[in-house]
Amino acid sequence: MSLNSRVIAALGAVVVVGAGTVGGSIAYASGQTEINSHRATLTVGNSSITANPLCWNGGSPITEDMQQKCQDDAAQALKDGTLPTRDVTASDRLGVGVSPNVAKSGWWAFTNGGSTSQGGRYSLFSYAQGPTFSGTQQAGKALNASGKTVVTVVEGDKNSDNPIAVWYFQLNTQTS
Template sequence: MSLSTRVIAALGAVVVIGAGTVGLSIAHASSEGKPNEPKATLVVGRSSMAAGPACYNDGKPLDEAAQAKCQKDAQKALQEGTLPSSDVKIGDRIGVGVAPEVAEKGWFAFTDGGQQQRATLASTRTGSTFSGLLPASGLLASTKKTQVTVVEANEKTGDIIGVWYFQLNNEDAVGEQQQPATQQSQ
């Protein structure tokens, strides 16, 4: 018994559609069950970068041990230069943005620079997703690297929900510049 060309074409179409459906189902299933991690955005001048949180517990509060580990890991990453980073000059303006779901609960942002060794980018706020642009001169540490910290905090309970870190590389900093390579004697 031989199959007609139409039957073969129909079976081929079913196989292709079935394979496409299975592929789509696998792609959909692989994204299911993963926590939705909101992003924070660092704006420097006319450029921006977004990053996921360094510490996040699927929208649940971070306990004190998790917060301490998060801070320790961030300091290590800052020293190693592995935080999401952006070059900045004293004349630039800096801002921070958060996802609407973060703004809904509440957030604040600061740097480890400025005159008091901590400069506020955004005081505790809800509803607003952007800090506005502030002069870099008042936000930068006197060293080459300045850490930016963005914190999602439930304004009603005070619980810390997520923490993002960025690194600003101060192109105008003095003192921590690379040493010139020494010439080898001939």
């Protein structure tokens, strides 16, 4: 017995709808929290990785004490190799995206790469409210010489000393 294309399409639709229903039910049943609406995505070439913030205070500004702990946690995660990570070559294109809730608050992104005239920091996206994607740029400009570059994404008002959320990603430089 052979199936015609309409039967195959109908079966595919049932599978997609069923998977969406199960996935949505699981998220709802697991007590989905507001943190899931605060995500950042790092795009390298044709691949991307999405993460929850490493530092988060339930949507309230992160206090100075929490910021220090956040930086310590990020340094430890970098040392342990547990930051969300992507391999990158100098010719790859980099971009950063955020969820609409983050874009509404305002955000910016930078790396610990770049020239000394830039303070050893390279801006991937200057502060803005509204846009959800930085656009892409050549990775070679944003990488540091150590072979491990940290991308930092910050949500919050640029005039405030206390961010709302902070994400960290690690880029591992590959030669080709």
